[in-house]
Amino acid sequence: MSASGETTGRLSPHVLEIRDLVKTYRLSSQVIHALRGVSFSVRAGELVAIMGASGSGKSTLLHLAGGLDVPDSGSVFIEGRDITTLSDRQRTLFRRRRMGIIFQAYNLLPTLTARENIAIPLLVDGESNSVIRQRVSEMLAMVHLEERADHRPQAMSGGEQQRVAIARALLNDPAVILADEPTGNLDSVNAVEIWMLLRRLAHDMHKTVLMVTHEPAAASYADRTFVLKDGCLVGTLEDVEPGNAALVARRYTELVG
Numbered sequence: 001m002s003a004s005g006e007t008t009g010r011l012s013p014h015v016l017e018i019r020d021l022v023k024t025y026r027l028s029s030q031v032i033h034a035l036r037g038v039s040f041s042v043r044a045g046e047l048v049a050i051m052g053a054s055g056s057g058k059s060t061l062l063h064l065a066g067g068l069d070v071p072d073s074g075s076v077f078i079e080g081r082d083i084t085t086l087s088d089r090q091r092t093l094f095r096r097r098r099m100g101i102i103f104q105a106y107n108l109l110p111t112l113t114a115r116e117n118i119a120i121p122l123l124v125d126g127e128s129n130s131v132i133r134q135r136v137s138e139m140l141a142m143v144h145l146e147e148r149a150d151h152r153p154q155a156m157s158g159g160e161q162q163r164v165a166i167a168r169a170l171l172n173d174p175a176v177i178l179a180d181e182p183t184g185n186l187d188s189v190n191a192v193e194i195w196m197l198l199r200r201l202a203h204d205m206h207k208t209v210l211m212v213t214h215e216p217a218a219a220s221y222a223d224r225t226f227v228l229k230d231g232c233l234v235g236t237l238e239d240v241e242p243g244n245a246a247l248v249a250r251r252y253t254e255l256v257g
């Protein structure tokens with residue numbers, strides 16, 4: 001695949017476009033420049049990683065991309081629509097319909113089974129039981145968890161719980177998947193499974209996937225990796241073979257110094 005995420009002769013559209021995002025936090029007398037003008041675009045079918053040290057602005061960027069927060073200035077275009085101009089309510093609705101967000105903590109409800117946890121977004125939308133059953137079964141199959149459908153979170157491994165969270169995020173068939181350190185709580189075997197799943201969502205299902213990480217191994221699975229330092233993009237890593245964490249680590253160190 002080329003650097004632009006192109007798999008055929010024709011370029012896929014830029015589904016996610018981040019333009020000149022600035023975000024500053026003010027805590028009493030302290031001013032924190034979390035993002036200092038960040039721009040990039042991600043095409044359908046691409047898995048892009050954002051890599052940077054703790055405090056470099058990765059989660060801030062993901063929150064703005066997902067409409068969970070608003071920037072001081074700059075734009076976030078999703079499928080051509082600038083979500084920073086929407087009202088809070090419109091943005092929440094847009095997020096529910098068009099975006100799937102995955103966090104390090106799986107955020108599953110402990111009293112519900114895998115099947116019930118996955119169904120939540122469609123229950124919120126008031127969808128019919130038969131449609132919900134069908135969609136949830138499809139999602140369970142996609143993350144290979146049919147046999148854990150009736151397990152509650154405490155009866156599943158961390159990797160399985162994260163796959164439930166991913167299935168839930170996919171339920172509304174979002175254009176964009178955002179993941180913030182999705183494997184932060186997992187061992188390396190489970191982590192690889194999640195990275196391969198995110199790759200599959202991009203390459204096979206033509207989703208636009210943005211994953212935040214500080215791990216070179218995670219970034220090695222991405223088609224491109226944008227390196228963030230002190231709220232600025234300082235470079236791009238590409239053409240890395242999945243699993244070649246050493247190459248990512250070396251190029252990353254060269255970039256951030």
Ligand SMILES: Nc1ncnc2c1ncn2[C@@H]1O[C@H](COP(=O)(O)OP(=O)(O)OP(=O)(O)O)[C@@H](O)[C@H]1O
Pocket residue numbers: 025026027032033034052053054055056057058059060061214
């Ligand atoms: N709500 C907030 N109020 C004030 N400062 C914040 C807030 N959220 C983040 N920050 C600050 O903004 C900077 C960027 O934070 P952010 O959470 O985006 O970093 P990160 O790259 O995700 O780090 P980590 O790898 O530790 O998760 C940090 O200095 C952080 O302390």
Ligand SMILES: [Mg+2]
Pocket residue numbers: 058059060
């Ligand atoms: Mg973070």
